[in-house]
Amino acid sequence: MSDSSNSKFHFVCRNCKHEISDFKEWFSYGQKCPKCGKNWVDTVYSQDINKYKDLILNNSTEVKSLWHYFDFLPLNDKKNIISYNEGVIDIDNWTFLEKFAKEQYNIDCTVYAYRNDDNYGTGTFKDAAATLVASVLKENNIKEYAVASTGNVANAFARYLAEAGISLSVFIPNDALKANEAEVSSYGQRVYRVDGDYAKAKKIAAEYSKKYNVLLSSGNTDPMRVESKKVMLFEWLRKLGEVPNVYIQALSGGTGPIAINKAFDDVKDLCIIKQSPRYILVQPSGCAPMTEAWQKAKAKNFPEGWEKDYPIYDNPKSKVPTLATGNPATYPIIAKIVKDSGGEIIECDEDKLVDISRLVAFETTIRIGPAAAVAVGGFFDSLKNGDLKNGDRIMMNIGEGVRRAPDFMKEMIYTTKNISSVDDCENYDRSSYRDQLWKPFK
Numbered sequence: 313m314s315d316s317s318n319s320k321f322h323f324v325c326r327n328c329k330h331e332i333s334d335f336k337e338w339f340s341y342g343q344k345c346p347k348c349g350k351n352w353v354d355t356v357y358s359q360d361i362n363k364y365k366d367l368i369l370n371n372s373t374e375v376k377s378l379w380h381y382f383d384f385l386p387l388n389d390k391k392n393i394i395s396y397n398e399g400v401i402d403i404d405n406w407t408f409l410e411k412f413a414k415e416q417y418n419i420d421c422t423v424y425a426y427r428n429d430d431n432y433g434t435g436t437f438k439d440a441a442a443t444l445v446a447s448v449l450k451e452n453n454i455k456e457y458a459v460a461s462t463g464n465v466a467n468a469f470a471r472y473l474a475e476a477g478i479s480l481s482v483f484i485p486n487d488a489l490k491a492n493e494a495e496v497s498s499y500g501q502r503v504y505r506v507d508g509d510y511a512k513a514k515k516i517a518a519e520y521s522k523k524y525n526v527l528l529s530s531g532n533t534d535p536m537r538v539e540s541k542k543v544m545l546f547e548w549l550r551k552l553g554e555v556p557n558v559y560i561q562a563l564s565g566g567t568g569p570i571a572i573n574k575a576f577d578d579v580k581d582l583c584i585i586k587q588s589p590r591y592i593l594v595q596p597s598g599c600a601p602m603t604e605a606w607q608k609a610k611a612k613n614f615p616e617g618w619e620k621d622y623p624i625y626d627n628p629k630s631k632v633p634t635l636a637t638g639n640p641a642t643y644p645i646i647a648k649i650v651k652d653s654g655g656e657i658i659e660c661d662e663d664k665l666v667d668i669s670r671l672v673a674f675e676t677t678i679r680i681g682p683a684a685a686v687a688v689g690g691f692f693d694s695l696k697n698g699d700l701k702n703g704d705r706i707m708m709n710i711g712e713g714v715r716r717a718p719d720f721m722k723e724m725i726y727t728t729k730n731i732s733s734v735d736d737c738e739n740y741d742r743s744s745y746r747d748q749l750w751k752p753f754k
């Protein structure tokens with residue numbers, strides 16, 4: 313028997329402060345506050361928050377997964393954990409970008425890469441959410457689940473839920489990558505490829521959930537997703553001894569910044585972190601509704617009600633389907649977080665993503681996927697826009713590796729020479745490519 317009895321945590325509605333005692337109650341009310349109907353709750357723990365200090369000050373290499381923070385994650389019994397050792401990943405120092413910032417813009421900064429491409433589950437940022445979702449569902453005896461996803465969430469949930477013996481139906485938009493579809497399917501989970509965009513996939517998933525009484529993943533404020541991703545902040549502190557003052561991430565729905573903010577709330581009384589980072593969130597140019605709304609609001613000096621004014625794109629055409637959220641329903645939440653932090657919402661030219669990924673692979677041997685290249689593109693653009701300053705310590709979320717996108721990987725080819733005899737060959741010096749690879753950024 314799984315144990316879902318609960319005194320460890322409860323939920324508090326962000327809107328009306330109503331308390332919900334556990335996941336059973338939360339699920340039974342359709343993952344909405346029974347009093348006001350809103351779907352954003354905070355998870356509150358009964359554990360003494362000073363315990364956080366022990367966890368964060370422990371820089372042992374024995375820490376293997378985000379379950380190190382079990383005391384502050386919404387699961388009661390460790391035996392329900394479904395994990396592939398995710399969420400405790402390398403943080404690299406990308407000196408090649410530091411050098412570039414110094415040479416081109418005379419900016420002295422530190423650049424960290426948060427290596428989600430190395431997550432053991434499915435190699436993306438979304439493994440953190442998947443380990444918590446699969447474990448909570450197992451603990452609560454849920455046998456079937458559904459999710460609408462642009463790709464990476466689908467993959468991660470497919471694998472972790474399969475491991476937990478839970479059946480999953482995934483609703484993907486028509487432009488979702490074949491590789492995503494294949495991965496979900498290979499775990500024996502159901503794929504519904506919807507003849508429309510992500511918004512339509514979400515709509516049909518919601519109808520499916522209602523008609524067949526299947527629990528549906530509830531999106532960017534889902535307490536399971538938020539609580540799992542808040543661990544990022546603690547990991548930075550645990551590994552680096554500090555929280556970087558700038559955080560750059562590719563932006564789709566914005567679970568990342570929502571979760572980091574929640575992490576701050578959890579530990580604010582401990583006074584171990586001075587301030588939240590400036591969020592620099594980056595959308596791909598093919599689908600950048602939040603950027604459009606933000607830039608418009610900024611140009612008008614953020615007039616009354618600015619955060620409610622955002623466009624909705626039907627069937628957005630982006631080379632990064634993983635980030636193609638055309639209806640940015642979370643914009644009011646994200647935009648406020650970004651503004652309070654002194655940050656920016658910008659866009660990255662999609663036509664540069666291959667150049668970015670080639671450059672990173674050349675300089676680091678790390679091959680990043682298109683959604684991760686959007687974040688790195690955000691670094692270059694923020695330098696150009698003057699959004700990065702002397703002394704900044706920048707954490708860039710490398711959210712996925714290149715294996716996520718095989719077609720994109722094919723575009724990484726640039727050193728091939730077709731030959732018919734040894735006479736066509738020559739001595740080779742790989743550094744001869746360096747100038748060519750840097751050219752698009754100078």
Ligand SMILES: Cc1ncc(COP(=O)(O)O)c(C=O)c1O
Nearest residue numbers: 464564565566567568683711712
């Ligand atoms: C690699 C990668 N980076 C960033 C994101 C954006 O995540 P969010 O906007 O939900 O924080 C995603 C979402 O699918 C992703 O797969």
Ligand SMILES: [Zn+2]
Nearest residue numbers: 325328345348
């Ligand atoms: Zn409420």
